[in-house]
Amino acid sequence: MPDIELPHRYTPRLYQQALWNHFVPNPEKKRAVVIAHRRWGKDLLALNLAVTLSQLKVGTYWHCLPFCRQSRAVVWNGIDSNNNIRLMDHIPEELIDRKNENEMRVHFRNGSILQCIGGDDIDRHVGTNPIGVTLSEYAITDPAVWDYIRPILRENKGWCLIITTIRGKNHAYKIAQDYARLQTSNPNYLYVNQTIEDTGALTIADLEEEKLSGMSEQLIRQEFYNDPEIPLQGAYYVSEITKAHKDGRITSVPYEPKAVVHTAWDIGFADFTVIAFFQIVANEIRVIDHYAASGEEMSHYARILKEREYAYGEHYGPWDLNLKSLAAGGKSVWDVARSLGIKFRVTPQPKSKLDGIEQVRNIFPRLWIDKTKCSRLIEALSSYRKELLPEKLQQTGVGQDMLIYKDTPLHDWTSHFADCMRVLAWNIQKSFRKVELPPRQKDTVSYL
Numbered sequence: 001m002p003d004i005e006l007p008h009r010y011t012p013r014l015y016q017q018a019l020w021n022h023f024v025p026n027p028e029k030k031r032a033v034v035i036a037h038r039r040w041g042k043d044l045l046a047l048n049l050a051v052t053l054s055q056l057k058v059g060t061y062w063h064c065l066p067f068c069r070q071s072r073a074v075v076w077n078g079i080d081s082n083n084n085i086r087l088m089d090h091i092p093e094e095l096i097d098r099k100n101e102n103e104m105r106v107h108f109r110n111g112s113i114l115q116c117i118g119g120d121d122i123d124r125h126v127g128t129n130p131i132g133v134t135l136s137e138y139a140i141t142d143p144a145v146w147d148y149i150r151p152i153l154r155e156n157k158g159w160c161l162i163i164t165t166i167r168g169k170n171h172a173y174k175i176a177q178d179y180a181r182l183q184t185s186n187p188n189y190l191y192v193n194q195t196i197e198d199t200g201a202l203t204i205a206d207l208e209e210e211k212l213s214g215m216s217e218q219l220i221r222q223e224f225y226n227d228p229e230i231p232l233q234g235a236y237y238v239s240e241i242t243k244a245h246k247d248g249r250i251t252s253v254p255y256e257p258k259a260v261v262h263t264a265w266d267i268g269f270a271d272f273t274v275i276a277f278f279q280i281v282a283n284e285i286r287v288i289d290h291y292a293a294s295g296e297e298m299s300h301y302a303r304i305l306k307e308r309e310y311a312y313g314e315h316y317g318p319w320d321l322n323l324k325s326l327a328a329g330g331k332s333v334w335d336v337a338r339s340l341g342i343k344f345r346v347t348p349q350p351k352s353k354l355d356g357i358e359q360v361r362n363i364f365p366r367l368w369i370d371k372t373k374c375s376r377l378i379e380a381l382s383s384y385r386k387e388l389l390p391e392k393l394q395q396t397g398v399g400q401d402m403l404i405y406k407d408t409p410l411h412d413w414t415s416h417f418a419d420c421m422r423v424l425a426w427n428i429q430k431s432f433r434k435v436e437l438p439p440r441q442k443d444t445v446s447y448l
Contacts, residue, residue: 006055007048008092009083015199016045022190023159024052030153032190033179034163035172038223039201040194042163043075044087046134049161051091054112059131059158061114066141066412068118074136076104076116119145120413123294131158138164139172142413143379144292146175166226168235171379173228195225234386236357236409236418240364241382250378253286253370255279260313261288263305264424265344267318267333268294272416273301276377276424277310285428287369290377292417298333302340315342316427318419319349347423353409356422363425380417385410 012020022029036042043063050061065071078087088106091114097107104116117125119141133149135141146162153160164172180191196202207220221227231238244250255261259279266274273296277289291304305312321334321344337344350356369378387410409415 004092004094006052006092008051008090009085010044010048010090012045012048013041013199013201015194015201016041019045019161019190019192020049023049023161025056028188029190030157030159030188031179031182032159032161032163032192033172033176034161035166035176035193035226036163037194037196037199037201037226038165040199041201043078043136044080044090046136046161046163047075047087048090050114050132050134051095053132053159054108054114055095055110057131058111059113059156060128061112061132062125062130063114063116063134063136064119064122064141064145065116065136066119068121070137071116071118072104122148129156131156133158133160135160135162136164138162138175139167139170140164140383140412143171143376144413146171165223166228166230167222168230168232168382169228170232170382193226197225232383232385234410235382236384236386237361237364237381240361241378244364244367244369249368250371251368252372253288253368255288255310256281256286257311261308261310262313262316262427264316264420264427265318266416266419266423267321268416272413274377274416274420275301275304276374276420277308278424280428283366284368285363285366285424287367287374287377287424289370289373290417290420292376298336298340298342302337302342305342314427314431315344316347316423317344318423319347321346345427347426350422350426353422354407356425357409357418359425359429360418360421363428366428377417377421380414381421384414384418387411 019034022032054061063075075087080087095108097109099106106114122145179189182189183191218230219233222230256279259281261277261279264276272292272294274292276287279286322332334344387408
């Protein structure tokens, strides 16, 4: 085989050199977070980095975006407009043994594998043992993906590159702050935060053209200046979450033994099942705990309820409990749950998603949410947002980033948490009433 130079038909830009040099030729370096403005060249650099490292050490490498379809559009079928070639053409043919189009997987002659995946189907890859992972656009990826990958990379001493545009002070912002602190004492960590002023990749004239195309000043601050103070664009509960933080209602919310614990559910078997555990104390709705999992039978969730050792009141389920069936025997979820001691109250089908969203907004002033046990629920509510029209899967040319939203929510990892809270909100409004109660130190529960 002739000598092959890597990266192939690609040279990292000057402002990308620090990241490239962190990993190449230093595969012992393990972690990097890059907060990068739009059109920084995130996926192109990450792909070339993974290809290069795949030839230095045999193993499985993942390039992960929030959605599987997004991974196909942006990377597997994506175009490098600067070179007028597909992104995947940066892999020299001489290195490839075979490709699997359906699985978006490249098998290299040296035994390494590179695969494009989505955070929405991470469960399909259980048992895989990647030694290198790129989490692209991590700010809008389910944070559970990192929770899944982290112990694997810790065990096999693999590396991870998290690279994203900022989306408020969510899980991506928090991990970036951790890495910024860690890199001062640990050379295995790298933190990079680059705006267009740092890179010069776009000019003031480019931004003016964006403004003329309808891009708001807030979106420009978010997309090109990495401003974490700008709320996630299109998010439904931004104001409510912000006020809850300001009011101190997202805090430590202990279990009140004098009050029963109710549960609200969104149930899925291929998708997530989410359970919110809440108490009504005085006029407060206290969400003290939550649980989420996918691919589990109802017996698993019955065990989770038992392990919590709460004194339970009502269990509120979604409207389609009687329609969904389990593989075994074709029984409805309602029937199976009842046989396990969980007696659901079925919540009527909402008029629309938007009606349910408004119901959640109505109860928000009464919500107290435990910041530790419900951290993922809080993250999901903060990130639950409208769907773009048309959906932006790729960063195209100047003037193409004006955001237009549908009147419907985006279906992603946050949807099941939001649906769970809609079940909670409907039942709060229909089943509970406000009464005069003693001061907080003598709170008692009020429920019908």
